[in-house]
Amino acid sequence: MKVNKVSPWEGELVWVDNPRSGKTKKGTDWKSVDFTLKFKDDQGNERHITFNTFGLERVDNVLSAPLGSKLRVAWKPESREYNGKWWQKLDAYDITVIEADKVDASNAENDSDAAEDGDLPW
Numbered sequence: 625m626k627v628n629k630v631s632p633w634e635g636e637l638v639w640v641d642n643p644r645s646g647k648t649k650k651g652t653d654w655k656s657v658d659f660t661l662k663f664k665d666d667q668g669n670e671r672h673i674t675f676n677t678f679g680l681e682r683v684d685n686v687l688s689a690p691l692g693s694k695l696r697v698a699w700k701p702e703s704r705e706y707n708g709k710w711w712q713k714l715d716a717y718d719i720t721v722i723e724a725d726k727v728d729a730s731n732a733e734n735d736s737d738a739a740e741d742g743d744l745p746w
Contacts, residue, residue: 692725
């Protein structure tokens with residue numbers, strides 16, 4: 625059975641997990657990372673979905689995008705059985721940064737000064 629790829633989704637990058645990496649038995653480097661996009665569904669409700677991507681270039685593409693950036697992600701679903709239980713994941717195979725979030729440098733400096741002074745918002 626052929627697994628159909630799903631049309632790309634666009635959303636705001638809201639979370640990136642710490643990347644995992646290692647070497648294959650042949651000595652080739654690998655990387656993997658999970659990340660979450662926020663988007664609106666057909667009814668305008670806010671939704672979040674977490675994807676996984678594998679490969680040095682794809683992972684570096686996700687890690688280089690600041691939180692708040694708009695991404696387009698092409699993905700396919702996958703399920704695996706482990707110890708009698710089924711686990712699903714959404715494999716992102718094409719990730720494009722549409723619009724990188726630009727942080728205002730002056731605000732970033734002001735926020736760090738406030739944190740140093742102990743004037744935190746909570």
